[in-house]
Amino acid sequence: MRPTGQKDQYRAVIPAEEVVPAWDLMYLIEAMDNRGNGRIYPDLNRETPYLVVHLAR
Secondary structure, eight states: OEEOSSTTOEEOOOOGGGOOTTSOEEEOEEEEOTTSOEEEESOTTTSOSSEEEOOOO
């Protein structure tokens, strides 16, 4: 992920060759600071621990 230049906004790109067209795309975001503290979004203690992008076929 890279900062967009706007406050608290980042952008990430998943390379097309990593996406299998036969399946929908599932992803999560893991962020860690310099001290090794981390978070995962979505929070697995509150909801399904991944997001799904339904691909147009």
